[in-house]
Amino acid sequence: MLTSSCYTSDNPQCQQQKKQRLQILKADEIDALYCLPTFNQTEREEYFALDDKLLRYVRSLSRLETQYYFVLYLGYFRAKPVVPQFHLTQVRSDIQYLSQRYFLGKKPQQVSLAKATKSRVISQVLAQLEFSTLTPKHSAALQSRLFDVATIYSDPRYLLDEALAFFSQQRIALPGYSTLQSLVTTVLSSERQRIEDIMSKNLSVEAVQALQSIMENKGELSNLSEYRGSARGFASSELERELNTHQTLQRLYPTLKALLSLLQLSRGNMIYYASLVKHRSLYKLRRTPKWQGLLYLVCYLYFRYRENNDRLVTAFCYRVEKHREAAKAYARQRVADDLEAVRTKLKEAGSILRLFTDHDIEDSLSLGEVRKRAFSLLEAADLDRVSQHLCQNELDLRDYQWQ
Structure with a gap:
């Protein structure tokens, strides 16, 4: 039901582009966003309602099939701002309703519209509803907006939601899913390139080696992982572990703090990147591109050191009080x-x-x-x-x- 040809195409070039795009939504979420609406009787009365002006316009169209397609596209677009792909054989219940309400029982032939006619009908529907399709100017404005959003929070789903909000605010018909994927992928790629340039220029060789050593050493990363218990529950062994963590990170922390200041990441982005270290396996972390993986680790260690300090202070105060x-x-x-x-x-x-x-x-x-x-x-x-x-x-x- 998508308007983008690359979504279902067997063309090798399209398949390669598809592999390079981020998988933002699950299949059922894509279907919910783009599928053809299924109306009950009440919804048909609402979405297929035509005032006198619209009804005169529909009857001015030359062919009965064109009139049906116009009203169907109008109703489906009112339900969700997506131009669906369908054939008249798929919407017999809606045709039955329309034939009785507007066409005196006349039913269309089960034919598809010519490509040029279909494009013209969709344009007329969008014009009647004061919507437009995505233009290069719109794309540039949306990308600019998403670039700003990416510095706040780089979660692909968050960027997709921002894009959907943009389309709604600007009254733009929702483009195909592959178009949305490409937009989000482009923005995130640009943000990652910006981050990579800053990290490569400002991280010393020694700092990079230290971070890579932590990433490669599973035992060391495990030792630096978050202590799950309460600071009041610090046994001597846990307290010693936190002290060792502090000693390891103390040397790196000034470098991490200075780097994050240069990157100008929002706290939300830093938390998001740090969470990828917490919730991803070490195998997946090692397979990420070099600077991307180091960015995740930098954010994780930054918060881990601050948390480590808080826990040591809390543990110290607790021990002193005891x-x-x-x-x-x-x-x-x-x-x-x-x-x-x-x-x-x-x-x-x-x-x-x-x-x-x-x-x-x-x-x-x-x-x-x-x-x-x-x-x-x-x-x-x-x-x-x-x-x-x-x-x-x-x-x-x-x-x-x-x-």
Whole structure:
């Protein structure tokens, strides 16, 4: 049902062109876009409706078959802005409806229109609906628009949707699918060439070798892949892996950042290119053209390094907080232990104090002798703990935390 001859042609040149075009839509999506509409009774009344002016124009056409074709093309184009390919034998239900409503039961002969007549009828239908076909001027304007869009987001389907929006806004009949493929392919090829020129001129030989080494080494790329868990779940092995990733990418990151600044890619494009590394197999990544594959890897590593930094900072903050909580718990336990020890030693501390009020002890007794007697009642460490408690009245939590 497509207007482009290359879509179904067996011509070798057309087949070669088809291979070079991007496969943007699946077969069922192409069919939904271009297939001949199938109307129910209500839809026939809507899409085949003719006002007095249109009806007079239809009846002014010379042959009955031409009149039928005009009304059929008009209704189908109203349903979707595509010029379909069909024969009268395919639309018998619609012919039956039209014969009863507009042609007093007269039915056309089952013939195809001559090429020149068909082209004239389609032009008349488009003129009545104030539509036009795609011209070189339109193509140039659309390409210019798609070039701008490609710098924002280079997904082929996104560009195709932009092209469809352009046709709708400009009231242009939708061209064949192969034409859309060629437009999108041309725009993406131009964008890739722009990117390749910048990368080849601004990436040093050492940087290219480093990137190619990462791409060729499956183990290294796997080690650099995104950690799926939470930063709070970092075991020592995962934390070590992230640190190794940081060490590997730290040397490359300034080069990647400077290159992306020169490329002037939108964030959406960068995310799109990075996703191709995440979701494609390494085999497919290696088979992409050199600079295209390196571009995907550059975007992927750029985001991976930033994510790596975020995860390391989060992990560091989490570990520090856990350490601080452990220190607090340790301090509380030490305070509790020391208070319990003080309570059990206070009795002995009282005996030590009596050494200074005992009149049986002569004043001539040396301090050393007094200390010996005190330490026989209470060990030096316990005595120090009790005295600290009596002097301060409370234990210093921060001191224990630092311990």
